[in-house]
Amino acid sequence: MRRITRDKAFHEAKKFIRQQLRLIYSFGDITLRIDSPTVGVLDDGTGYIYMPSKASYERINPSSLPSGIVFEDGSFLVFKEIFRYQYASETERTPEIRRIEYSYHYHRPQSNSFFRYDFHPDVGNMETHPLFHLHAGGWPDTADDFPPHVRFPVAEISLREVIDLIRISFWEYMT
Amino acid sequence: MRKSVKPCHKQEQKVTAAAFQKGSFEEYLWNHPKEVEVFLEKIGVDLEELDRIIEQGGGVVPFKNAKNYSRQSLS
Numbered sequence: 001m002r003r004i005t006r007d008k009a010f011h012e013a014k015k016f017i018r019q020q021l022r023l024i025y026s027f028g029d030i031t032l033r034i035d036s037p038t039v040g041v042l043d044d045g046t047g048y049i050y051m052p053s054k055a056s057y058e059r060i061n062p063s064s065l066p067s068g069i070v071f072e073d074g075s076f077l078v079f080k081e082i083f084r085y086q087y088a089s090e091t092e093r094t095p096e097i098r099r100i101e102y103s104y105h106y107h108r109p110q111s112n113s114f115f116r117y118d119f120h121p122d123v124g125n126m127e128t129h130p131l132f133h134l135h136a137g138g139w140p141d142t143a144d145d146f147p148p149h150v151r152f153p154v155a156e157i158s159l160r161e162v163i164d165l166i167r168i169s170f171w172e173y174m175t
Numbered sequence: 176m177r178k179s180v181k182p183c184h185k186q187e188q189k190v191t192a193a194a195f196q197k198g199s200f201e202e203y204l205w206n207h208p209k210e211v212e213v214f215l216e217k218i219g220v221d222l223e224e225l226d227r228i229i230e231q232g233g234g235v236v237p238f239k240n241a242k243n244y245s246r247q248s249l250s
Contacts, residue, residue: 014229019204022211025218040233083194090188098191121190156192
């Protein structure tokens with residue numbers, strides 16, 4: 001396993017940010033508004049994308065106003081991706097962009113419901129937090145926070161797959 | 176013959192997730208960075224400014240009017 005220089009890691013993280021922006025803005029045909037995401041690369045080469053910002057993402061609750069990628073029906077997607085150019089394992093010979101953490105939260109205020117795909121291996125344990133999991137549920141009108149919910153074990157998923165899922169489930173299938 | 180025993184100082188590698196799958200559209204984009212650049216410039220992202228923001232520690236992506244550009248209008 002060859003050492004990856006900081007410059008190389010930085011360059012590749014930057015390239016991935018551009019690529020994700022390309023994806024985000026490919027969905028203009030079903031969106032009402034796309035907020036500017038917050039992006040960056042830390043000194044150790046770890047890159048991040050918050051849609052729309054870390055603060056907004058962390059404050060999301062049942063009564064949050066639409067932000068991030070806002071779809072034509074008022075539903076919206078906020079997300080974070082943390083990534084780094086590194087080896088997938090100690091036996092891999094070729095480094096690649098790997099996601100260290102992600103969370104894609106899709107919110108439907110009109111039906112008091114949401115789903116969220118999470119991957120945060122540093123939080124919880126495998127009994128309560130399957131490595132890749134999905135939250136899905138609803139809340140009563142008066143709720144201040146999301147209700148306690150089950151973490152369904154799922155396969156890993158990408159940003160494009162989440163947006164495609166939204167498109168198929170709430171646009172193409174419904175119309 | 177005596178077996179050599181080397182001390183093991185391997186650091187445990189954290190679990191990570193692939194950024195994209197082989198054969199996916201994302202992999203295509205990864206291999207065609209020029210196409211990504213052209214798209215972003217077309218919708219009004221200032222790439223030089225974006226690089227500057229990233230190099231200075233991060234911030235909000237500078238662009239205008241992204242909504243006006245759909246997948247269809249660019250194909």
